[in-house]
Amino acid sequence: MDNVIVAKNLSLAYSNEETILNQCNFTIGSGEFVFITGASGSGKSTLLKSMYGELPVYSGHLGVAGVELFNISSKNLNFLRRHIGIVFQDYKLIPEWDIEKNVMLPLIIAGYANDISQTQVQKLLSHVKLGHQIGKMPLELSGGEQQRVAMARALAHNPILILADEPTGNLDNYSAGLIWHLLEGANEQLKTTVVVVTHHIPETFGVPYRHLHIESGNIHEIA
Ligand SMILES: Nc1ncnc2c1ncn2[C@@H]1O[C@H](COP(=O)(O)OP(=O)(O)O)[C@@H](O)[C@H]1O
Numbered sequence: 001m002d003n004v005i006v007a008k009n010l011s012l013a014y015s016n017e018e019t020i021l022n023q024c025n026f027t028i029g030s031g032e033f034v035f036i037t038g039a040s041g042s043g044k045s046t047l048l049k050s051m052y053g054e055l056p057v058y059s060g061h062l063g064v065a066g067v068e069l070f071n072i073s074s075k076n077l078n079f080l081r082r083h084i085g086i087v088f089q090d091y092k093l094i095p096e097w098d099i100e101k102n103v104m105l106p107l108i109i110a111g112y113a114n115d116i117s118q119t120q121v122q123k124l125l126s127h128v129k130l131g132h133q134i135g136k137m138p139l140e141l142s143g144g145e146q147q148r149v150a151m152a153r154a155l156a157h158n159p160i161l162i163l164a165d166e167p168t169g170n171l172d173n174y175s176a177g178l179i180w181h182l183l184e185g186a187n188e189q190l191k192t193t194v195v196v197v198t199h200h201i202p203e204t205f206g207v208p209y210r211h212l213h214i215e216s217g218n219i220h221e222i223a
């Protein structure tokens with residue numbers, strides 16, 4: 001099994017005064033499903049941000065999909081982001097765009113022709129149980145529905161890695177269940193590697209998973 005994520009002596013910081021994560025070592029293999037937990041403020045979002053290059057690596061090494069993130073060039077960062085799907089707690093949809101165009105965003109970035117995208121986008125919206133909402137704007141939907149749009153967007157370009165930061169934090173039970181189910185499906189059927197930061201791991205979860213926990217600037221495996 002190849003590793004999709006390799007952290008070696010990885011330290012993360014927002015300033016020189018304080019490291020949030022301190023010399024962390026871990027790997028995440030291709031096709032694994034990994035939950036990351038930790039107290040509020042422990043550095044979960046910080047770690048995820050480093051994985052998609054939103055926060056530069058302070059010291060050490062972080063490889064994602066074979067790309068080194070320490071001192072990464074913007075060209076390599078663009079390449080990397082084309083292979084990652086991201087789901088945020090607050091959806092981060094573009095409010096001026098209808099939901100189809102929001103889902104299409106990764107395909108537009110990847111340069112696919114419009115006609116291919118249309119068909120694919122309608123399939124994706126049906127997949128997240130929003131076929132009946134096609135044509136709507138994000139703010140015409142409930143929070144749960146908006147997160148399902150974000151989930152469709154994260155899947156659109158068939159990423160090798162999905163990163164999700166408390167994706168069900170603000171959702172009703174139905175949409176939360178659906179998001180978990182969609183993440184399980186991506187992992188099980190498409191073999192997508194999935195890394196999810198969460199406060200609470202669902203009691204029954206449909207695929208085998210690992211559990212990493214962040215505490216006092218360190219990350220460790222929970223058996
Ligand atoms: N943009 C930022 N600038 C400076 N400090 C930050 C920033 N974002 C987060 N932090 C600090 O980093 C620490 C970890 O934050 P975060 O990763 O968001 O925690 P978590 O997601 O585990 O709740 C906190 O002490 C927080 O205040």
Ligand SMILES: [Mg+2]
Nearest residue numbers: 044045046165
């Ligand atoms: Mg957070």
